[in-house]
Each structure stands twice: as structure tokens, then as C-alpha cells.
Amino acid sequence: MAKKTSIQVGENIKFDFLIIGSGVAGASAALKLSKLGKVGLLCKETLFECNTRWAQGGIASVLSENDSYESHTQDTLIAGNGLCHEATVRKVVAAGPKAVQELIDMGVAFTPSESQNQYDFEYHLTQEGAHSARRIIHAADMTGAALQKTLVEKVTENPNIVILEFHTAIDLIVTDKVCPDFSRNRVLGAYVINERDNIISALLAKATILATGGHGKLYLYTTNPDVAAGDGVAMAWRAGARVANLEFMQFHPTCLYSPRAKNFLISEAMRGEGAILKSKNGKRFMEDAHPLKELAPRDIVARAIDAEIKKTGEAYVLLDISHKDPDFIKAHFPGIYSKCLSLGIDITKDPIPVVPAAHYSCGGIVTDTRGRTGIKALWAIGEVACTGLHGANRLASNSLLEGLVFADFVYEDIKNLWPDLQNYSIPEVPKWQIGKAGEPDEMVVISQLWDEIRRTMWNYVSIVRTEKRLSRAAARIDQICQEIETYYWNIIPSRSLVEVRNLAVVAQLTVKCARMRKESRGIHYSLDYPYTDDINYKKDTVVIS
Structure with missing residues (x-):
């Protein structure tokens, strides 16, 4: 007999677009897509709580006559240590000034120039590591907070955007699981926990965009907020998407x-x-x-x-x-x-x-320059995606830039597809099935597993790695994944359970990527292979489910 539970199953809810994640990428995409239809914007906490708000430095873009697209491109390629996709880099760099101007037009309070002619630009531009010019536009040292504040204001006042705060996505809904008669895998939205009302519902959409940010919580020490649990990568992986380059976790030096x-x-x-x-x-x-x-x-x-x-x-x-x-x-x-x-x-x-x-992941869900994941009706933008921009090491302040311009790339792609998407009829999707699952007897099980994952990754898969450390990490993480899956299917999902399950999946994929790369390149440094091997490893580490 099933245990009595406090969770309820809600009705299915339909949108034109479902965006999971409210940072710079998700909020920007929501504002753009709201021109086409109704947007559901989902965030685990408040709209303001995301990686974006903690970004201090700024946005890298060619904004001065003393700079050039070619210079920004070459700086990015050099930092990426041979793994950047040059076509992607050039497309992103070229789109930067337009994206920045849109923010200025919105009213983002960037720091003004100290001298009207200092940089041939009215705003102050600073320089960061590995940049050959001053090209970082910023709002003092709180750029992310200023940017997120403005985006939240615009999103909140937009009547075509439904804000879903304190909602945690459990998993993507894909046709081969809920509608097996469909010939091609297609994402129809996601099953989601409404934490305020204790309701699990299916949020359905004609297009789903993952903008969930990174997975800094995978490590014991991180600059990331608590929401950065690798949800997007894990959900996309379970849905059949490819992931790449997860061995390249950037550790912020300071x-x-x-x-x-x-x-x-x-x-x-x-x-x-x-x-x-x-x-x-x-x-x-x-x-x-x-x-x-x-x-x-x-x-x-x-x-x-x-x-x-x-x-x-x-x-x-x-x-x-x-x-x-x-x-x-x-x-x-x-x-x-x-x-x-x-x-x-x-x-x-x-x-x-x-x-x-641990600060920023240069790997993630494999996408093309339109943000497409390879699974129909699923796009990924921002840190959750592996677009080819960052290669083996992200150039400072290219992250906010990527989130902004890929929001626009996805919007343009969906706008072109909209005549067909608009007429797409979402099939009937079953409501969430609680079955015989019950409430957890002890939350200490989740906290114990969480702690083990983070300490294992910090001790064995952090700044400097060895084959022995990676082997130990693989054995323990594989065991933890098995323990979590057994536990998961007997327990009603909660945010904590969903996050620890996702962290375990991303840890497993990270270790797998790291063990595949028998060299040192960019952020990935191995004491056993302290050299860069362009003959065998000048390529992305792609893992297919």
C-alpha cells in the first residue's frame, strides 16, 4: 500500500515556449520569444537567483575603435587552446555590439567612461586576463546583478511571459517515452514540481529551451549559487542528447x-x-x-x-x-x-x-550555432550548452556575451520555424504517476550522497588530475549513481532529490570525459599526461547516450 503523501498531481499546462532557467540567456530568450507567443519561464527560486547575478566582471565585446573583431576572435581562440569552433567564435564576436546596445537601450546601468574620448566609447571598458584590448563593458564590479535586475523588470512587466518561481524541473517529456507511436524523438516540455503548492504537473510546449546554467555545485568549493546543480545537462542526457567537453571545468583563480x-x-x-x-x-x-x-x-x-x-x-x-x-x-x-x-x-x-x-563549465549539451541540440523542439543556451565558443578554456567575460547572443540566435531560428511550430498540435501527455513511491524516511540519505559526490569530485577531479584519481572517482561515482537510481524510483521527487540525482549524472559524465582525454589542454591538466597532443586529442570529447 502506498504511503500517504503531501504531494498532489496537477493538470497539464500548455505554453508556446517553455524556458527552464531565468539567467541572462533564459530571460533574454523569454523577452524575444514573447513577441511570437506565450512563454513559461521556470526558475528554481526567484527570477533573480541565478548564476548571472553573481557575475562581476562584465561583457566582452568590440566596442572601441582601438579594438577589432579579429583581435577578440584571436584572443578567444588562443584561450580555447585549439578546441574552439572558429565559425562559432566569429559569429558570436560579430553579434556582440548589437547585444550590448540592446542592453543599453533597456537601461542597464553600465559604468560611464571617465573621459569622453578615453576609449572612443561613452562607457568605461576594462581589460581582463588573456584579452589584448580593453573591451569589457561593466557595471562597476556587479555587472551580473545590474543586468539581471533590468531583465527581471522587463520580464515581470511582459504580459506574454508567465513567471514560474520555485518550480523545479524533474525531467524532460519526450515522445518515445510518453507517445511511443511517434517515429521521431521530440521534446514536449517537462514534468515540474511546484514547491509552493506541492504539485507535480506536466508543462507542455511547442518549443523547449534549456537555460539552466552550470553545475558548480558538483564541487566542494564553488563560486556558483545553490541552484547550479547541472539539471539541464542531466535532463538532456536522459532524453538522448549528446554532451561534450565536461572535463573542462574552469576554476576561478580568486x-x-x-x-x-x-x-x-x-x-x-x-x-x-x-x-x-x-x-x-x-x-x-x-x-x-x-x-x-x-x-x-x-x-x-x-x-x-x-x-x-x-x-x-x-x-x-x-x-x-x-x-x-x-x-x-x-x-x-x-x-x-x-x-x-x-x-x-x-x-x-x-x-x-x-x-x-569551481566557476564555469566550458562543456555541456552539444548544440549548433542556432542552439539546436539534435533532439527535435529542444534548444540549449548559456552555460548549459557546449557551442564551441569556449573550447578548452573560456576567455574572461565571454560567458555573458554567449548567453545574450545565443538567446537571439535561438529566437531567430524559432521565428523561422514558427509557421510550422505554431500549427503543431501537442499530443495527449499522461500526468505524473506517483505509483507506490512514498515520502523519504530520512533526508540524511540525500545529504550524505550529495556530500560524497562533491568531496569525491574536489579531491579527484579538480584543478590537477591523475589517472589513479580519476579511476577512484569513477568507481565511487558509478556506485553512487546506482544507489541514487534505486532510491529515486521509490521516493516522491523533491528539489533535493532531483538535484542530487542530476549532480551524480553530471559527475559520472565529467569523469568519463576526463578519462577519455589523455593529454593536458586548457583547464584539463593531468600529471600523467602533462603535454598537449594535437595529433590525437585536438577535438571535442563527445559522449553519446
């Missing part, structure tokens, strides 16, 4: 080290404006690591910090910008200044303790 602060990022723009990395004894160590010193690509900076920490036995290194004018520091980094000051660190006088942390 996350604030403090027991009183959770996941606070120290922007790369600070190093772009002259901040210096030092060991605790005051020695500058990046001079020996790379000719660009603190402005070296992120993977090199992260490994140098990791090596310094291991060599000295200290828990962190120091990032020092105190040699700059205090007014300059406060004006350019007000968020960082305020946060550090609240912890007793005056960055105009004191260095900041920092450590590397």
Missing part, C-alpha cells in the same frame, strides 16, 4: 577565502586593473609562471595558485591592490570593497585572501 563568506568571487577585473598575487610571505609568484603574470589565462593562474598553496602548505594566497589609489579602488570595485570591509578586510590597505574555486 574566490574569497573566509569562513564567514560563502562563494564570494573576487573579479578578474581586479587583476586587469593591477592587482598582484602574492604568497603569504609577500613573494610575487606569477612572474615565474607566465609572461603575462597576473593576466595569464585562468587555467594557468589557478594552477599557479594551487601549486603555491601545495608548496607552502598555507590555506590561501593573497591578492593585493592596495598600491592603487583608494578612491579608484572604491569606485571600480564597490561590491568587493564593501563585502571585504564587512569581514574586516580594507582592500585599500590590506591584501585579500583567495583560493581557486
Whole structure:
């Protein structure tokens, strides 16, 4: 006999478009697609809680006469270490100025130029690691928050967008599972938990767009918010999509080290404006690591910090910008200044303790330059997608750019398909079946599995890897996946259960990708294969379900 439960099964709800994820990619796509039809915009918490709001640096784009598309393209290709898809890079770079202008027209409060003629542009442009020019438009050091604030305002006032806050997607609905008479696999939407009302419903759509962000919560230390659990990659994988390059998890070199602060990022723009990395004894160590010193690509900076920490036995290194004018520091980094000051660190006088942390995945669901996943009626945009833009290492501030322009690419693609999509009749889809599943007896099971996944990934699959570590990770993660699947089918889904299941899948895929690459390239560094092998591995690591 089934256990009594508090969860209810709701009626199926239909939209023209279902967008899962409310960050820069999802919100931008929602605004554009609302011109065509009704949009359901789903987010696990509030509209504001996403990876975008935590982005500090800015948006990379060619906005000055002192810059060029070719320069931005070459910087991206160099950072990507041979794996960028050049056609994708060129298309994204060329679309950047239009995307930025749209944000300016919306009213995003970018930082104005200090001198009207300083960059031949009315807004201040900063420079970050591996960029050969000043091309980062920003809102002080809180660009993501300013961007998300404006997008949320526009989305909220749009009558064609239905906002679905505190909704967690369980799985995509695909025709071969619910309508087996269909000859071709097609996504019809998703089964979703409404956490406020404890209802599981099928949200159906003629087109579904995954914009779920990354999976930083896969690691013990991350700059990502709690919502970044790899949901999109896991759901798409179970639906039959290809994934690629998950071995390339970018570790941000400088996350604030403090027991009183959770996941606070120290922007790369600070190093772009002259901040210096030092060991605790005051020695500058990046001079020996790379000719660009603190402005070296992120993977090199992260490994140098990791090596310094291991060599000295200290828990962190120091990032020092105190040699700059205090007014300059406060004006350019007000968020960082305020946060550090609240912890007793005056960055105009004191260095900041920092450590590397999982930050951004350069891999994800394989898409083309239109955002198509290979499964009919399913698109993916933003960090959840592997578009070919980032290659083996993302160039700083290309992430917000990618989310913006791919939202437009998907809109243009769907607009072209709209005459056929508009007339598509969504078949009858069964409601969620609770069956004999019951409430969990003890939530400690989920928290235990979650902790094991994150510690296993941090210890064995982080900044520096070995074959032995990866083998150990594979054995444990495979076992955890089996445990979770057995547990999952006997328990009514909750957000925590859905997330730990998805994290386990993404961990398993990440380890698989890492074991397939027998070289060191970009973010993926192996002590057993410390060289780059262009003959055998100058290609994406694609995994097919």
C-alpha cells in the first residue's frame, strides 16, 4: 500500500515556449520569444537567483575603435587552446555590439567612461586576463546583478511571459517515452514540481529551451549559487542528447577565502586593473609562471595558485591592490570593497585572501550555432550548452556575451520555424504517476550522497588530475549513481532529490570525459599526461547516450 503523501498531481499546462532557467540567456530568450507567443519561464527560486547575478566582471565585446573583431576572435581562440569552433567564435564576436546596445537601450546601468574620448566609447571598458584590448563593458564590479535586475523588470512587466518561481524541473517529456507511436524523438516540455503548492504537473510546449546554467555545485568549493546543480545537462542526457567537453571545468583563480563568506568571487577585473598575487610571505609568484603574470589565462593562474598553496602548505594566497589609489579602488570595485570591509578586510590597505574555486563549465549539451541540440523542439543556451565558443578554456567575460547572443540566435531560428511550430498540435501527455513511491524516511540519505559526490569530485577531479584519481572517482561515482537510481524510483521527487540525482549524472559524465582525454589542454591538466597532443586529442570529447 502506498504511503500517504503531501504531494498532489496537477493538470497539464500548455505554453508556446517553455524556458527552464531565468539567467541572462533564459530571460533574454523569454523577452524575444514573447513577441511570437506565450512563454513559461521556470526558475528554481526567484527570477533573480541565478548564476548571472553573481557575475562581476562584465561583457566582452568590440566596442572601441582601438579594438577589432579579429583581435577578440584571436584572443578567444588562443584561450580555447585549439578546441574552439572558429565559425562559432566569429559569429558570436560579430553579434556582440548589437547585444550590448540592446542592453543599453533597456537601461542597464553600465559604468560611464571617465573621459569622453578615453576609449572612443561613452562607457568605461576594462581589460581582463588573456584579452589584448580593453573591451569589457561593466557595471562597476556587479555587472551580473545590474543586468539581471533590468531583465527581471522587463520580464515581470511582459504580459506574454508567465513567471514560474520555485518550480523545479524533474525531467524532460519526450515522445518515445510518453507517445511511443511517434517515429521521431521530440521534446514536449517537462514534468515540474511546484514547491509552493506541492504539485507535480506536466508543462507542455511547442518549443523547449534549456537555460539552466552550470553545475558548480558538483564541487566542494564553488563560486556558483545553490541552484547550479547541472539539471539541464542531466535532463538532456536522459532524453538522448549528446554532451561534450565536461572535463573542462574552469576554476576561478580568486574566490574569497573566509569562513564567514560563502562563494564570494573576487573579479578578474581586479587583476586587469593591477592587482598582484602574492604568497603569504609577500613573494610575487606569477612572474615565474607566465609572461603575462597576473593576466595569464585562468587555467594557468589557478594552477599557479594551487601549486603555491601545495608548496607552502598555507590555506590561501593573497591578492593585493592596495598600491592603487583608494578612491579608484572604491569606485571600480564597490561590491568587493564593501563585502571585504564587512569581514574586516580594507582592500585599500590590506591584501585579500583567495583560493581557486569551481566557476564555469566550458562543456555541456552539444548544440549548433542556432542552439539546436539534435533532439527535435529542444534548444540549449548559456552555460548549459557546449557551442564551441569556449573550447578548452573560456576567455574572461565571454560567458555573458554567449548567453545574450545565443538567446537571439535561438529566437531567430524559432521565428523561422514558427509557421510550422505554431500549427503543431501537442499530443495527449499522461500526468505524473506517483505509483507506490512514498515520502523519504530520512533526508540524511540525500545529504550524505550529495556530500560524497562533491568531496569525491574536489579531491579527484579538480584543478590537477591523475589517472589513479580519476579511476577512484569513477568507481565511487558509478556506485553512487546506482544507489541514487534505486532510491529515486521509490521516493516522491523533491528539489533535493532531483538535484542530487542530476549532480551524480553530471559527475559520472565529467569523469568519463576526463578519462577519455589523455593529454593536458586548457583547464584539463593531468600529471600523467602533462603535454598537449594535437595529433590525437585536438577535438571535442563527445559522449553519446
